[in-house]
Amino acid sequence: MKIIVGRLSGFCAGVTFTVNKAKEVLKEKNTVYCLGEIVHNESVVKMLENEDMVTVESIDEVPNGGNVIFRAHGEAEEVYNKAKKRDINVIDLTCGKVRRIHLDVQREKENKFIIIIGKKTHPETIGTQGFAGENCIVIEAVSEVEKAYELFKKSNLNKAYVVSQTTFSSKKFYEITKEIMECFKEAQVNINNTICDATEKRQDEVERISKDVDKMIIIGGKNSSNTKELAVISEKNCNKVYLVQDKNDLTSINFNKNDIIGIVSGASTPKNDVCEIKEYIENKTIKNLS
């Protein structure tokens, strides 16, 4: 058996910063609330909740004067305003790259129609949209470009500004922006590819590895869109792709001694989980042989 582990697996820089900073803050303060799961990884969430972090779904659940973490995905402007009004202490761990997009759309919305390419339900996209004002649309497919153009025309603006969710698929981004350039040819369109380079490199690595293996193991949370995207990329090259959260999800998979296995993870999976899964597969195969 040969196992190829993606070199770029494990937390991305933004998630590493968020988790480390959260650990520090939890040592200094009593209860600290976190708006949404700090990362899409159960063991990391549990570890921090054991240190007195409380995950909430809405800022309304944080008591006046409490402490709240804004995670790497970022939050909408309205959420910052609500926190300020209620004297809530915001520990802002928004990734710097996401914050830059907020500032960009905030500036450009003054005279441009904003198009955000990303998953409509993704927290990062919702946060960015919350800085982009009324003249904005979120699209995630080529088929939605026409609708964007209709709204653009209604806005009476003659310029458009395009950004992307940082973890969106590079391939889909290029397809959608190509269509935008075609459909918006009368307008002045500014395209800012804000896909994070860490995401692009990870997707490229997965594309390469999945071409050379019999089975591909993708580790990440059920709700992690960047992890799901890695599975979609792998499925084009490999017909045995398994999206798993931890080693318990591997029990029904048969590993053979001649298998070449690829292991990669999404940006919110710690490197430790990747090593644990590799070890589990090695041990399981040895047991099957003996």
Ligand code: SF4
């Ligand atoms: S994927 Fe990139 S932009 Fe998103 S949190 Fe990680 S480093 Fe930041």
